[in-house]
Amino acid sequence: MNMTDFFSVTDKVAVVTGGLGQLGSQFTKQLAGAGAKVAIFARRERSEAEIEEQFPGLSGLVRVFKADVRDKDSIEAATAELEKVWGVPHILINNAGIDSKPDGDADQNAPFEVYPKKYWDDVIETNLTGCMLMSQVVGAKMADAGRGSIIMVGSMYGMVSPNQSLYAYREERDGKPFVKAISYAASKSGLLNMTRYLATYWAKKGVRVNLVTFGGVKTGSFDKEFIDAFLERVPMGRQAELEEFGPIVQFLGSDASSYMTGANLVLDGGFTAW
Template sequence: MNDQLFSVEEKIVVVTGGLGQIGAEFVQELHGRGAKVAVFARDVSEAKVKEVFEDIHGSDRLAFFSVDITKKPTIEEALDSLESLWGVPDALINNAGLDTQPSAPPEVSGPFEEFPVEIFREVVDVNLTGTFLMVQAVGSRMRRAGKGGSIVNVGSIYGMVSPVQDIYAYRGEETGVPFVKPVAYSAAKSGIYNLTRYCATYWGRHGIRVNTLTPSGVGRETQDAKFQANYTSRMPIGRMADASEYNGSVVFLISQASTYMTGANLIVDGGWTAW
């Protein structure tokens, strides 16, 4: 049975960072449910697209646009092309982001007192300013078209609560240089929540809903086993997330199932913030 409550069929959906681990899952799921999905990413080379979307890369319901979300002209150019192709987006998933992994060199993962301001600005520029520019550009078009829409900003548990630095202490033991989960990602992601609330109240009477989705860490085969063990020991559900486990939340947020929901934060974190 086709459940219209959760249907995204024929919706035009923009996914930023759509070639990344979680973003690619969003794209696959939405495409599989009949949506027209526009992937915004920096690298949309044919080789990269085929690598990530081996089975569906030739679909006429998939479009790829080379976009730097920190630069408004590239966003507007891509949206102009998208409108010519399919029309004004029905939904935007702001998934693109920049984080510092435990494998990062000491110069970008050292003590707070020594954290480089240029790295702080770069992370904030992508994670917060880039999200702002995408929301501004897509929301403006939704409003002009009078069609309403749904915007989902992807936050992080580290935007809600501070990182647990003990999880990363093993890196210092291995290298002799302490690893400190940097402040920039937390600061940038925390700004997402009030950006969401602001836009939800600003555009609420225009039928444009804006919500935040807050995920926790996704397990990867390339992750250090010590990191995974430390992270999982802190996780009430007992494991890290699979990249596909946020798909249902996105479908919910852009479908008819959530029409009375705006300015909210949907937390899907395995219980991390329940402590």
């Protein structure tokens, strides 16, 4: 085999949850651009014209299947439909996730002592239970086929606690408490051991399970005060470009990572190294 063939995902079938979002669409572009067939599981179907608009030139390799990661029945229905079209997936990227919104309901960023359980439930159900259900349904199909790669999308806040001092300016500016909520960190840290659990559970059935831990990515949606304080804590002194996160999922979905399972690949500019 040619060395470059190890990184090939041509004709492989990939499922990407949250594949229409900012990060998920980057994974979709990376894989489809490399010749994979990408099935996006989303809560709303999209027309071929909408897909072409978001992924120019790739619409023939990208399809959207209606599914909610919190609903096992919908996942099973979407997976059955996908099998009829493209067969059993080779790659699953558990990317769908939510976090508290900095400018949303103040209770989403309330102090821990009074943090509402409903927001905990929303985040855990999507970020952690959703990954379990997707892996349960799609991973079982992969195990039966004797091959597959499951990629969990984590966060540096799954390895270290959010540094609340990064958000202190919000309280000073707005005059009310602002605390980075516990739910996101708890959900992402849960993926660490879910990855190890499934990696060992399915190792002899040819299904590899790995986690990618991402740091801050440049989106233009954060306050300057936060960015300035955050970059002081990043050894590389910058945020990641979205394009820097795509190649890692191609690597994990390809034969180049064939002896890797249960691993946590950290792409955070060194944030967690300090």
